[in-house]
Amino acid sequence: MDDLKLTCVIIENSILHSKELTKIINQHPNLSLKNTYRNGIEAKNHKANENADLIFLTVELPFINGFDLIETFKESPQIVLVSSTPTHAFRAFDYAITDYLLKPLSPLRFGKAVKKALHNAQPTTNHKDEAHFFVKSNSRKVKINYMDIKWIEALGDYVKLVTEKSNHIVLSSMKDFEKKLPDSQFVRIHKSYIINLKRIEKFNNTMVEVEGKKITLSRSRRDNFMSAIGTS
Structure with missing residues (x-):
């Protein structure tokens, strides 16, 4: 992944x-800035979506958002x-975006977004x-x-894995089991629940729905959840 380079447009x-944004992109070793557009019409006319691996797209554009x-x-x-606002974050989840960044850009948060993009760009055969x-x-x-897991539920000294095909009861604490899971795909949203981010159907400030199951989003874990789905 260190050698992978993504062409991008703004x-x-x-x-x-x-x-x-240009400055922070030019400083990143895995990014190559190809072009910059001032609005959606200009980007569309130049087929920006067909000529780059990654687009940094501002929500609040003139003419066409x-x-x-x-x-x-x-x-x-x-x-x-x-x-410039987290207001659009909930709507953003309806689109297959890689991440959602807030202005002013944080170099650390920007780096995490690029890391996600690089991970997604890897051939899937490398990760089988x-x-x-x-x-x-x-x-x-x-x-x-991993992809079959819907959520993990605490059951005393055990955890319950709810998967696509069946459920499994495993002797483990939630804390220990959480360490086995890739944090890019799983997040703990309650003391008793870890969810698969790719299985989320909808959410709000107090609840996350995963495959039809409504799970309480703890107030203490809300910021971590928002960060995990790219709305921080």
């Missing part, structure tokens, strides 16, 4: 923020939405052997695919 109407622009793309590269793990359930070893 779609930003503010000259100040465009310069700021960021969300409407995305909907015009027949084919879309990875998109990192940029906004890393897409599963084994647990001991009912006195036997069971292979669990």
Whole structure:
């Protein structure tokens, strides 16, 4: 991944923020800035979505906003939405975006967004052997695919894995089991629940719905959840 380089474009109407983003992109070893556009119409006319691996797209654009622009793309590269407010974060979740960044940009937070983009750009064949793990359930070893997990639920000294095909009871604390999971895909939203971010159907400030199950979002874990889904 260190050698991977993503070509990117900026779609930003503010000259100040465009310069700021240009600077931080040029300083990143895995990014190559190809072009900058002042609005969605200009970007659309130049087929920005067909000529880059990654788009840094500001939501609040003149003429056509960021969300409407995305909907015009027949084919879309990875998109990192940029906004001056977290207000659009809930709507952003309805789109297949890579991340959501707030202005002014934090170099550390920007780096995390790029890391996600680089991870997504990796050929899936490279990760086949890393897409599963084994647990001991009912006195036997069971292979669990990360992508099949819906959520993990605390059951005293055990945890319950709810997966696509079946459920498994495993002797483990939530804290220990949480360490086995990739934090890019799983997040603990309550003392008794860890969820698969890719299984979320909808959420608000107090609840997350995963595959039809409504799970309480603890106030103490809300910021961590928002950060995990890219709305921090």
